[in-house]
Structure formats: C-alpha cells, structure tokens
Amino acid sequence: MPDFDVIVVGAGPAGSCAALTIARTGKSVVLIERGPFPGSKNMYGGVVYPRILDALIPEWWNEMPVQRWVTRRSTMLLTDTQSLSIDFRSDAWGDAPYNGATAFRPDFDNWLANKAVEAGATLVCSTTVTGLITGANGEVIGVHTDRPDGDLTASVVIACDGVNSFLAKERGMYPHTDAAHFTLGVKETITLSKDIIDERFAVRGNHGVDIEILGGTSGVNGGGFIYTNLNSISVGVVLKLPKLAAQSKRPEEIIAGLKSHSAIAPLVEGGTVSEYSAHLIPEAGLKMMPKLLDDGLLIAGDAAAMCLAAGIWLEGVNFAMASGMYAAQAACEAIEKENTSAKGLSLYKKLLEDTFVLRDHRKLRRAPQLVLSDRVQHMYPALITGVVQGMFQVNNPVPKPGLRKILKNERRRLGIRTTDLAKDAITGFRSFG
Amino acid sequence: MIAVLVVRHGVLPAGALEATSEAKGNVLVVGSNCLAALPELLPYATHITTCEWGNFAPSAWAHALATHIGHEQRIVLPASPDGRDFAAHLAQNLQRPLYAGALRIGTITIELVRWSGQAVETLVAAPEFVATLQVGVRSIEEVSGDAVITSLQVPESFTGNDAEVVDVLPPDAASIDLSEAPRIICGGAGIQTSSSFHTLFDIADELGASVGATRVITDRSWVEHQRQIGTTGVVVNPQLYIALGVSGAVQHTSGLGQPEHIVSINTDPHCPMMQLADLGIVSDANEVLPALLAALKQRKSNA
Amino acid sequence: MTPVIGVCVKWIGSQPNSGHEADARFAQFSASDQAALETALQRAEQLSGRVRVVSVAPAAARTHLVALCASGAHELVHIAAEGQSSSAHVAHELAQHLQECASVWCGDYSLDRGSGSVPAFLASTLGAQQALGIVGITSSEVSNTLDLLRRLDAGRREIVRVVEPFVVSVEGSLATLRRASLASTLRPTATLVDASLVSQSAPSFGEFSPFRPRPRTIAAPVGETALDRIKSATSANSPQKHSEIVTLAPEAAAQFIVERLTEWGYLS
C-alpha cells in the first residue's frame, strides 16, 4: 500500500488545484511545498484570470484575496521619445463574475492551498522534493524529500514544481531546451498611496489597471508591464535571455530605463521600491513542452511549460490551475481503474487538447516568436508611432499627407520590407485574430 | 531612585557608572570585595551602601535586600548580565513591574529599547518599579562633595535556591588585546562569508589594528567570542574605529567608548552606525574589503 | 518516573514600526529558542525523559508551534493569548505548566521584547536555580547536575553549577535544531494541550518609535570670557570634524578611506 493515493509536488496554483480536485473525490493526497508556506517564494507579474475556478470554487470572487479588479487594459508602444496607447475599459469587468484581478501570490497561493487542506489534503511546507522513486518497471512510485526519513510513496505523482521542473528533467521528459526558450521576468513593487494610484491610473475603489508595454526595454527584446495593486504598483520587464546576455545589461538597469521614459515616469514618481524579484518564464510555448505524462507521473503548470508568455502576454496562473485540475482528474480516473501507467493516465492529454489550455497554445504557438522578433521589437513600434505622429502632427502650411503616403515613407525610413510586413501580419492574424 | 550594582571580586559591572548617574549618585553595591570597587565609583556617587556577600546569588539576595531597599520607589540596575538576572528576582520579591532595557527613565514615562535596538517603546511608568538601564546610553556625571558610605549587614538566615559559581574566567588575551587597541576594524552581518570576514585580519595587519566583530558574527562562529564588541562582549575605547556592515545597535555601540574617528561602510545610509560616523560610505562591504586591502598594499609599495 | 523537560518558545509576530508590516506567516522562533529546544531534546535522550514545549501565543502561532514540535517534542502546551503582556505575567502563566519539570530551557532573549527576563521570572516563580545566557555545557555526565558556561560582561565568563530543578536560557549559537522527519511532520505525534490564561494582566503596550540615541550632556564650557566659552562649546577654533556620507563604488571607496586615514594621521 502506498502512503498516499497521490503526491503533488509544489503548492503553486497548479499544485493546489490538483490537490483540491483530488481531495474532493475523497482520495488521500499530500501537497509538498519547499517554502515556509504556499506562495512564500512565488512571484509573477500580478494579474490572474481565475474563471477556471468557477467549477472548483463557486463564487470564488467572494473569498479570493484580491488587490484590485482589472477594469482597464492598455497596450502601450514605446520608442525612445514616443508612446502610443490603446486603452480599453469595461465596467462589466468590475462586477461578478469579473475578468482579471491583481493579487499577491503569497496571499493567492496560500488561499488556494488552504482550500485544498479544507477539502482534506495534507500540506507539508519547508520540505523540498529531491527526486523520484521508481518501481521495478521504471514507473514512478513516489518521491524523496530533504527531510530525515523523507521518502513517500503514492500511486501517482503530479509534478507542479514550476518552471524548469527538476522532476520532469530528472525523468528526461523535456525536449532539448536552450536559453532561447526562456525569458527572464524581473519586477519591482513600488509603494504609492491608494489615492495617488487612483488618480494617476484613473480608477476608483478596488478597480485597477493592467498595462502591457512593447518597446522601452533598452533594445533588449522583450516587453514591460505595469499593474496596480491596492497600495502599490508592480513594474516589470520580461527579457529575452540570449539578447540580455549579449548586450550585457543588468535587468535592473532596464527597469530603471523603462521607469524614466517620459510616458512612464509620471506614473511611478515618488514611490519607494519595496521589493525586487526575478524569475524565469518558459516562453517557447508548445515547442518546449515536455512529455506530459509517464508511468505514474503527470506534469502540470509551468513545469509543463504551460505558460502563455509572449512578451506582452503573461498568462500562466490560469493555465496552471486548469492543467493541475485536469491532471488530478486523470489521476483519479487512473486510480479508480487501477491503471496508473502512462496509458491509464492519458485522459490528461485529452482534457488538455479539448480545452483552452492546449488550444490557446496551439493557436498562439507562433506568437512568442513574432512578438519577440527583431521587427516587432525594434521596427514596428517606430513604424506605428511614426505613422501616428505623421497623422497628428500639424505642419501648417504644409498640407496633411495621406495615410498611405505616411506609411510608405515611414516604412522606407525604417527599411522594412513589404513582404516581411505581410508575413508578420498573417502570423499575427492567425495568432490573435 | 537607587542604583543596585552587582560586584564580582571588586569589579563593577558594565554600565555601573551610568546607572549611578541615572540614580543621581545613590547606590547599593552588593557582592564580593565591594570595597575594592569604591574608588572607581566615588566621583559619581553621593550615597553608597555596601553589602558584602560573596558569590552571586540572585534568589537569596533578592529575599534579603527587598526589605532594605523596598522604600525606594525606583530601583535601577545596569542591563549587564548580572543586572538582568538579579532585576527580575528583585521585582518578583517586591511585587513590582520590571522595565527591562531602559533607554531613559523620565519623571512620568520610561523608554525601553526593543527589537535589538531598532525601536523604542514609551510607557507611563508605575509609581514603583525595578528597571534595568541599557549600557552605553547616557553620559556619566561627576558629583561634588564626598559620598556618604554605609555598610549593610544582612542576617544569614536569608537563603534562596541559587546556582553555585564554580569559576569566573578572566577575559583572555585576545579580548585584552582588543580592549586596549587604539585602532579597531570591526565586521558585522553585512559581511557575507567567513572568508570575506577574514580579510579583515589582513587589513588590520596593514593598519596596525585589531579585529572586532558584532554578535551576529560571533554567533556564526566566524571568530571567537572574545572579539565581540558590546554589552555582552568586550568594552573597547579605540581612537580609530572602522565598521563594515555594522548597523550600530545599542548593544554594540555601548561597548565602543568614544573613538576620535569612526568610518562606516554600509549599504544603508540611514542606519545608526552611519549617523555616528565621521566618514560614512554607502557601498558593499564585501567588495570594499578586497579593494581596501589592495589600496593599502599599493600605498605601501609606492612608499 | 520519567523526567519532564520543559522548553519555552516564543512566536514572534510582526515588527512594529519597521515601516513595512512584516508578514506574520514568515514569523519564526528565534535561533536561541530553537537552540533551547535542541538542547532539551538532547538532555531528554540522555535521561530518557519527555520534552514539553510550552508557549503563550496567539492562535496564528498554532501551526508553527505544531511544526516546531515535529522535531521530537512529546507534548505541546499552547496557552492561548492575543496581544502582549508583561514578562512577569508570561512567566507566571508558563510556570503553571512547568511545575514538575526537572529543568526548563529558554532562549536568552526574545527578538521583540528582548529583555531576557522571562527565564529569570520563571526561576523565581518556580523556586528553581537559574543560569542565563549559556554558551556552553561543560559537564557531560548524566546526573541531575550540570556545569554551564555563561557570558559575563567585559569579556569575562563564568562556570556555574546548577542542580535540578533549574531554569536555563541559552544563546542561539549553542546548538542547531535538528530537522523534523517527514513522518512526524505529516502526522504530528506531540500531545497537544490547549490551555488558557489563569490570570489576566493589563496589556503593557506603549507607544513605539524608531530608536534614537539619547543626547549626551556635555561638560560646561571653560574659558575666561563669554566668547571663549562659546568658542570652546562649539569648537569653533579647532579643525572642523569631517562628518560626511558618500556613495562610492568599492575601489573609489577604498581610495577615499585611505585618503582620509592619511589626512587623520593614521597612515604615514
């Protein structure tokens, strides 16, 4: 008899949703977390899209620890001296069932893990899983931990140990990965009073803003973001690793550069930096996804590279929660059918295929490359802002040029080939259209 | 107010004179060979009561002395190790509150040092209390005129359940060296590795200085405890004091004396050590260490 | 009869006035409290005794206490109390559950109050011998007596001999707490006793402010004339003392220090 039906490694959003789902079926599950409490070591940009919780925690919005509900989303294009924003506001996003929310991971992850504990899961913190235990036929039957007498056995192990998963790697489930598949996210939390935030970002009450930024990263391919919390804002950049290394710039210099841009400086002015953190993001989407299951083992969340990150896009928590939930459903089915081999666990793949998790990834599989490409990074912002400047600039007595002419001039000025433009437009349309 | 000083073999505790000044010169000296401690005390005292008793025995002493000093509304002891140990017993016997670790005893309020010297708690003091005064927080004041000296005989019937003092070990060579050193270079928690810390010894060689440490460092066992400067370490009085990664908690600075020149290297420009310094440098101590050693060597080879 | 060895641990919540409310979920037990527990566990092994952890602590400390006890304590007494009270009161409450203990082990100073007086009050309340601020145990025979090394001031140290029952407080460097095994972390084995306060004390909480050194009184200035006295009080004629704070890269910092030391006459 194994110690538990299921061992879940890592109490991030993926792990906690997995444990919650399993505990609800009455099976025994242990959730192992290396931090002193769930979420203590976890960082991210700051916005979650929790609708996937509808099934698990009805009316989650009444209890989830939220900083602000996102009711405004902006996308900003920056060149050294220009900025262009597309700004969208929806009052509907400020009411149940809501859309996205800013939340602190130590609060959010801890809350979610406690839901699992309430449902009957056993949570062990300050404990690191150091390896997999395999049975006679090479199937996974448990884990080693760093505690004395720290071995545990289970019918199924679900690895939710985050980006660069040590467990998936140990099991050889990752395809060859190189630095190009990761971006580095760095973030500063800047304390500002609620009144100042409300005024600068034009929101009231517990409504907040999510700004995604293209450009402004000092020539390193990547993107930036600004999110409003209740009494602080998160400002960060996501940087492509090889470029970062090649330009030998320090991430904190790049954030400082972003913060000094004339479009950003007034938003952050007068705040004090209360926290600085950095974390890897699996960026290549489908391309770097590991094998998702093996005998006795399932991989979910960032561990399975299920993070939709395309420079300005940062959705991971929702994918993590969904994949954790599906992994748990597959594990439960396999245990009930007494077949926990890769074959027995294959429901997991089907659930992923059928839902947004893999569909979105498939659809957006070329997006990261596109968004991080040199053209999108360095030329299109200049092109677009150039066009807009041409349209808005008043050069009396010279008559206004036509749009087509401006576009042509700007394209020539920047040396962008029409064929590339068309190609990128098609990729963009396939991904985002 | 009366100051109560525990004397061991004629040696006054750390902070004895400050407690005496806080009590405006009114002191009770209890312990072994009290008379030997008087010369040091005389310039600061108006009334001295001696109580010769032998080895430290907080429980028995508290029983005995309670009746003799119970009429004093305010009793203050230095926050030295013996002071701390004895104060609680006195307070318990007198059924009074104990205010441990005072920064200042005011007429109405009392200020207590909290969070290892990072915060101060201000309370309205009870009419009668026992307090311990942090070492090194106030100046000492000479008084004019001769002190009145009386001695107190305590009947031997007072006993308590006390630990037996087996031996008192004198400060050993390293700490004597430190306490008399004219130049000290001291490392604190800002120094990240034991090997970085040991660069201090090379710099000290170049400067003709001795190496000191904060308690955080001695707790990490990077150097022996004899190198700890402060209330529970060695009291020093150098001319030149260089602090690297030292925040300047009271328990540390109280053992510092009055150096003529203080240099502080710290990443936090606002910490107390930077405020005390003649030259404060905001920089990473771990990187300054090898650079300073190199600069000193360079200078020597140029000369 | 199996001897019972008491351990007092204090759970430290958030720090007042640190500018930034510390996250109570990160709260811990001090290194010295952990050292106390470890030493007590070792003594219990020698004497085949039981370890009883006692704490006056708020409800939020509960899971942390249980996790701490997983390293081998046999009993946990949680005396529920929100807010602070005086050291004497805390000791009085702890003593209710330590009466039959052969020895009681504490940390030398708590991180927040930092008075180190709870153990002394405990000894006084229990009528037990005390040895506070222990940095070493010098005797090794198993008996009801221990020789302990403790710090005095000015670099002196003393060896004291305690006979049971005694109360000891230890410094953090004395021992490192062992890591709890996975099994005991999963299924806590310590018997949990819920206790409540036997007496209420008025909360003794004052106003908190950042530490500011106390001003020092300077001796009255000497001088023949009023002008001389002013000059001497303000050191107007003596060379100006440098008092500067500068931000420098490491190499520049080193150069600057050498420059100043030369100017001050320490390097010739």
Ligand SMILES: Cc1cc2nc3c(=O)[nH]c(=O)nc-3n(C[C@H](O)[C@H](O)[C@H](O)COP(=O)(O)OP(=O)(O)OC[C@H]3O[C@@H](n4cnc5c(N)ncnc54)[C@H](O)[C@@H]3O)c2cc1C
């Ligand atoms: C800078 C940045 C910004 C981001 N912004 C957003 C955003 O705004 N919105 C969004 O939805 N997503 C965002 N993401 C992505 C998101 O953070 C992740 O996709 C999500 O956290 C993945 O959840 P997870 O549960 O798979 O992994 P994680 O959240 O990484 O959790 C893994 C857990 O496992 C634990 N663990 C790891 N190894 C072990 C071990 N060996 N033993 C025990 N425990 C272990 C860890 O301590 C951790 O608790 C961002 C990511 C970054 C880096």
Ligand SMILES: Cc1cc2nc3c(=O)[nH]c(=O)nc-3n(C[C@H](O)[C@H](O)[C@H](O)COP(=O)(O)OP(=O)(O)OC[C@H]3O[C@@H](n4cnc5c(N)ncnc54)[C@H](O)[C@@H]3O)c2cc1C
């Ligand atoms: C009863 C009692 C008695 C005590 N007795 C003593 C005693 O005798 N002696 C003693 O020293 N302490 C004593 N202490 C401890 C004292 O309260 C302080 O905790 C201790 O002095 C702090 O030491 P620190 O300055 O090294 O560490 P910290 O207070 O942690 O300060 C570290 C400093 O290093 C700086 N820093 C961090 N990183 C860097 C970097 N890379 N480069 C440069 N600077 C950096 C930080 O800004 C900070 O100012 C006692 C405490 C108590 C309660």
Ligand SMILES: Nc1ncnc2c1ncn2[C@@H]1O[C@H](COP(=O)(O)O)[C@@H](O)[C@H]1O
């Ligand atoms: N509330 C408490 N509960 C249990 N033990 C305590 C408590 N407060 C203090 N102690 C013990 O007394 C030691 C010294 O604390 P203090 O006297 O507050 O400096 C601590 O290290 C603990 O061992």
